[in-house]
Amino acid sequence: xxxxxxxxxxxxxxxxxxxxxxxxxxxxxxxxxxxxxxxxxxxxxxxxxxxxxxxxxxxxxxxxxxxxxxxxxxxxxxxxxxxxxxxxxxxxxxxxxxxxxxxxxxxxxxxxxxxxxxxxxxxxxxxxxxxxxxxxxxxxxxxxxxxxxxxxxxxxxxxxxxxxxxxxxxxxxxxxxxxxxxxxxxxxxxxxxxxxxxxxxxxxxxxxxxxxxxxxxxxxxxxxxxxxxxxxxxxxxxxxxxxxxxxxxxxxxxxxxxxxxxxxxxxxxxxxxxxxxxxxxxxxxxxxxxxxxxxxxxxxxxxxxxxxxxx
Ligand SMILES: [Zn+2]
Numbered sequence: 091x092x093x094x095x096x097x098x099x100x101x102x103x104x105x106x107x108x109x110x111x112x113x114x115x116x117x118x119x120x121x122x123x124x125x126x127x128x129x130x131x132x133x134x135x136x137x138x139x140x141x142x143x144x145x146x147x148x149x150x151x152x153x154x155x156x157x158x159x160x161x162x163x164x165x166x167x168x169x170x171x172x173x174x175x176x177x178x179x180x181x182x183x184x185x186x187x188x189x190x191x192x193x194x195x196x197x198x199x200x201x202x203x204x205x206x207x208x209x210x211x212x213x214x215x216x217x218x219x220x221x222x223x224x225x226x227x228x229x230x231x232x233x234x235x236x237x238x239x240x241x242x243x244x245x246x247x248x249x250x251x252x253x254x255x256x257x258x259x260x261x262x263x264x265x266x267x268x269x270x271x272x273x274x275x276x277x278x279x280x281x282x283x284x285x286x287x288x289x290x291x292x293x294x295x296x297x298x299x300x301x302x303x304x305x306x307x308x309x310x311x312x313x314x315x316x317x318x319x320x321x322x323x324x325x326x327x328x329x330x331x332x333x334x335x336x337x338x339x340x341x342x343x344x345x346x347x348x349x350x351x352x353x354x355x356x357x358x359x360x361x362x363x364x365x366x367x368x369x370x371x372x373x374x375x376x377x378x379x380x381x382x383x384x385x386x387x388x389x390x391x392x393x394x395x396x397x398x399x400x401x
Contacts, residue, residue, distance in 0.1 A: 126151075129253045132179040134190035135163055136378045137233045138209070138242075142183055144383065145246045145264045149257045153179075155193065156377065162351055163376050164321070168192045176200045181249050183242070185233065186210040188224025205249050209233065212241040231376070235301035236276050236388050240269035271385045279392040280306040287399045293338055294347040295357050296321050299374035299391065303347070306395050311337060316356075320349075326356045335363045343369055345398040350375035370398035 128151040133139035139154030146152070153175050156163050163185075176182075176193070177200040184193045186208030197206065208221035213232045218225040232238045247265035251258030284307030291311045292303050300310055316334050319326045326334070337343055338360065346364040348357050350373035364371045372394045378387055 129181065129250060130179045131181045131183065131250075132176055132193070133182075134184040134193045135233075135376070137376075137384060138183040138185070140378050140384050141239060141243055141268070142181075142246055144268050145243050145261055146250050147260065147264060149254055149260070150250065156190075159351060159375065159377055159379070161377070163190055165323075166190070166192050168196050172196055173200060177202060180204050180253055181246075182206040183246060184208055184222075185230060186221040187216070187218065187228060187230035187232070188222070189230040191222055194222040205252075207242065207245050207249060209238065209242045212238050212245070229297045229300055231298050232301065234299045234374070234388075234391075235305065236272045237305075238301070239384060240265075240272055243268045268385070272388070275385055275389045276392050279389070279396050283307060283392075283396050283399060287344070290344045290399055291342050292345045292347065293334065293343045293360070294374075295360055296349045296352070298349055298376060299347050299372070302388065302391055303345075303395060306392065306399075308345070308395070308399070311343065313337075320352075320354065320356060331356055331359065334360060338363045338369060339367045341367065343367075345369065345395065346371045347374050349373075351377065370401060372398060 128149055129146065131142050131146065131150050131152045133142055133152060133154045134156060136154040136157040139152045139157070142150060142152045155168070155172050155175070156166055173196055176196040179202060181204055182193065182197060184190050184206060187210035189210075194206075209232050210216050210218070210228070210230060211221050213235065215228060216225070217228070224230065243265040247258075247261035250261045280302070288307035290308050292308045293312050294300060294303075294310065294317060297310075297312075297317050304310065313330055313333055315330045316326055319330070338346060346360060346369050348361060348371060361371055372391070374391065378384065382390070
């Protein structure tokens with residue numbers, strides 16, 4: 091379950107004023123045609139922004155609302171500038187599943203009816219009716235599932251093709267190249283790990299990289315109460331923390347993942363226990379690291395998993 095986000099009532103009022111001010115200053119209010127002929131796309135995080143750029147190339151102008159490592163998507167608070175960006179967008183790409191509801195709130199208050207692609211709906215495990223809402227027991231971090239991102243890229247190509255039919259073939263080819271790059275660079279590493287380390291155990295402080303580790307055949311043995319407490323920003327109950335530390339110290343856990351962007355007392359204790367037990371620790375972020383593409387990032391994460399279990 092994600093941490094809840096609250097938008098203060100004052101924000102809504104402030105953004106209305108900002109928009110009114112903007113309309114008066116002569117900026118385009120019509121979202122149907124960007125001045126330079128490119129398609130304006132808004133993505134909730136730079137992970138999705140990167141995939142849109144890969145598919146859309148020179149035909150898109152992408153804004154990722156969360157692009158800085160200092161921002162935790164679960165705790166993001168939208169700004170008045172975000173509201174304006176959203177008002178002019180022609181396509182939205184979000185994670186969905188309760189991960190980035192701030193974008194849906196922005197879209198609603200902007201009254202923008204442009205299409206919204208919600209990545210969670212491309213996951214086999216998704217059972218929700220409303221793509222924006224969290225589903226109990228569903229891990230919403232689907233961007234760590236490269237096969238799901240390949241399907242999202244296809245949908246991005248199809249939606250961009252509606253907006254710019256002349257470039258539709260290019261979008262389709264770019265999405266295929268993206269999927270091919272995953273198959274060429276990421277999948278073989280995951281398959282190699284699965285071939286000789288299937289069923290080996292991992293622990294995560296938050297369920298961020300779970301889909302990738304499971305695609306490598308590894309098994310998540312984290313007590314549910316542990317990751318739920320951390321992701322909701324609550325203290326881990328002492329008995330649960332003890333259980334986790336025992337697990338890590340037992341020698342059965344082959345790799346520990348911590349969230350690269352959120353640290354807490356429990357995370358530090360888990361890292362210390364892993365170090366004492368000689369268990370490799372991998373830092374997994376919710377955002378695309380600077381200088382990476384989605385494929386290079388997943389290649390690096392898969393390689394770190396391989397190195398950890400084969401050390
Ligand atoms: Zn998260």
